[in-house]
Amino acid sequence: MKKNKVVIVTHSNDNPSIDVVSEYLKERGVQAVRLNSDLFPTQVTIENHQTNEGSNNRLITEEGIEVESGDVFALWYRRFQPAKGLPKDMEASFKGPSAEESKRTLLGYMDSLDCFKLDDYWSIRHASNKEFQLMLARKVGLDLPNTLTTNSPKAVREFYHANQGNIITKMQTSFSVWEDGQEQVVFTNKIEEPHLEQLESLNLCPMVFQAHIEKEVELRATIVGNNVFCAAINPNEISGMELDWRKRGQHTLDKWMPYELPQDISDKLVQLTVALGLNYGAADIIVTPKGEYKFLEINPCGEFYWMDAFQQLGICEAIAENLLAGGRRKV
The missing domain is CATH 3.40.50 (Rossmann fold)
Known part of the structure; x- marks a missing residue:
């Protein structure tokens, strides 16, 4: 049968x-x-x-x-x-x-x-490790911002000064906390000098610290097999999303526009998913005012549908074709 x-x-x-x-x-x-x-x-x-x-x-x-x-x-x-x-x-x-x-x-x-x-559940779990994916991203030639994951206040202070006091912090996983009965989602935040004396809680929960990159546009590149679909948004489109567009996520859905990635960046993203054992991934990238492409992270199960719904990029069809073909075709 x-x-x-x-x-x-x-x-x-x-x-x-x-x-x-x-x-x-x-x-x-x-x-x-x-x-x-x-x-x-x-x-x-x-x-x-x-x-x-x-x-x-x-x-x-x-x-x-x-x-x-x-x-x-x-x-x-x-x-x-x-x-x-x-x-x-x-x-x-x-x-x-x-x-x-x-x-x-x-x-x-x-x-x-x-x-x-x-993709395979265990490949997804392994690929979700941010340090692992950043290491592989560097190996395939993607440009990364300086990144520190630590529970050491001393290391954070040194990192802050090494990056001229221009760093942000974020978590490795998406989650929320409850304060006064209200759900507060943890997003990316800027580190200011007074914060350097308030790092004691790192001994209870490590965090990710990263050099703050100036943004011309933010990109979401969705990789399906050998295909890369990309959309861009202006970080100044809506107030409050300058550091993290997800803070205003529901209000940005129709603000994204199709974006043509340079071929070498697309090729490196496909190489990264191959190295991670994935056929699918959603990568976040910053384009700087100087035209540099800074790779931030890749989510093995990242959301994509809003780009298909508003921009008809063809991601759903590519997923169906990947399933029918049993994975990416050899090129």
Whole structure:
């Protein structure tokens, strides 16, 4: 029997990119099956059979769609929120173990599928390590800003002076904190001299410090296989986004414009994803007033859909083609 299904690992509140990619696959005779990870184990079922004769897995979605492992030729890993649907009043002593078992079962399901993965979970986890990706970015020839990751106040003070007092700080992971009942997302912030005497909390949580780069434009370059799709935004477009466009993210969606990257930068970004073991990545780049391209980071599962929705860059179609082709084609 011909394999004719693609499993999309996401969650029930994901954006319409799932539907657009699924429609492209349907036009090519392939059924996209949505695995809403937040609905496992409450509504989604997984049966993983391992015997001496072999293995067989069955996925049953909340809509009752059944998928045998032998029918799956590709998996698109996009979002992962196992056990989010567990009852809110479930005792913590049971909820924690249930969430961990659910995560491991889903990972076991994905790992046991003998198919192409865009991308493999463990490659994504490794590629998410900022120091690792910066090291590889340097090796492929991308230009980096001076960066320090540390829990040492002394190292930060030395870094501040070595970069003429012009540095910013950010976190390696995206998260928020709650203050007075309000969710406060942690964004990029400028370090001023008075802050140098307020670094004691680094012994509780290390941070990333980076030379502050003057911006002509900010770029988001989305790599899919051998293709690079790029959009740009003026950092002065909206007040409050000079250091981090995400601070005003919802207000910038229609402000991005298509941008043509120099071929050598595009080639290096593809080389970086190859080195990271990825077919997909979303890279953040700054273009300086001098025309320099400064690579900041690459997100293995970074968002892209707003660029497709407003600028029709063709990323959804490229993702569908990458899934159908089983990865990037040799060039």
